[in-house]
Amino acid sequence: MIESAALSPLVQATILVGVILVQAVALYVGYGALERVATPLIDTITDAR
């Protein structure tokens, strides 16, 4: 929960939606990048065995 006495519930709820949106996009992009880096690496290791 995002709690701050200075912020109204409306602002807190809007920030919450924004945080989850940004987090989901970051996770999608981050894991996508990780997959692009990891796949050739795994292939190289597997081929070398």
Place this chain on the structure above:
Amino acid sequence: MELFGLSLALLALFVSFGFMVGVLFGFFGMGGSFLITPTLLLLDYPASVAIGSGLAFYFGTSVIAVLKHYDVGQVDYKLGAILFVVLSIGIEIGSRLVFGLEALGIANLVTGVAYVVLLAGIGALFLRRAYNLEDDDDDGDDDANDDEIPAVGQKIQSYSVPPMINLTSGGRASLWTIGGAGGSVGLVSGLIGVGGGFIRMPAIYYLIGTPLTAAVGTSLFAGLFSGAFGTFTYGMSGSVDLTVVSLLLVGSALGARIGSAATTMVEEDDVIVYFGLMMVLASAGIALSELANWLGTGALDLVSVFLLVGSSFFVASMILYKVVQSIGASESNTRGTPDGGD
């Protein structure tokens, strides 16, 4: 030791459970929020927090699904916008009902019973599908055309109850049908904290009457915005645990990638029966928990969590095991081919 206000054990549980749910639902093509809310209920979260966090998790997974499938399926934007409005109204009514039930002290019981029925129903459907798989293989010619409107949808569209709206697919649907179908799905979403994709998509396809491709795209579009609205509604009352949702999403986003990739290596038919059993066991787990609450004993709590979480871990592990097995088999085939003697 605590991190983000949670013990390390709970932290690990949420990330790993999110991962397993991601594997399962990336593989079976569902959102998975209907396992999150009951698990939070079993972990003694208040019903409103369990439901609000379930909806927020659904919103996060919808964003990822839209990013992944943005070019899959047509979207009827007018229908999607109307659905978003009626879904949101349904979610709002559902959430008010939850807060009302919470004030009466029966929100956890009602939500628990709803999940017992829901999970048992989904489990039974999957078990039936697994049972009928051989018959379907024999038929082989009952595939629906993706561009056709189902007969039920055409029949409903033939009743002209104004106001009628034109659909992108060429048909016309009454605003009452859209309102009834979307409002009911929204009510269920708001009441028990599920995204509702498993009922929203069939409702658009069969009741409103759109081609399958448009139903999938429009369901995803309307679901994304209604998920955001549900998160907002429960967020207004501080009923979303952002830490729990974030940890679940970290695991789920990775798991969904692996689950989705696993569909090319593992036959769905091989594991569908276990998925059905998992749902029935999860339903039994929640029923046991409700029984324990009624009896005023905590003795069955561990069994309940084991049935719900353990069965999900078991089926997800089985999918991962089959992936490893499939990679091993393809590697040995590759090595065997050059001197295979043929």
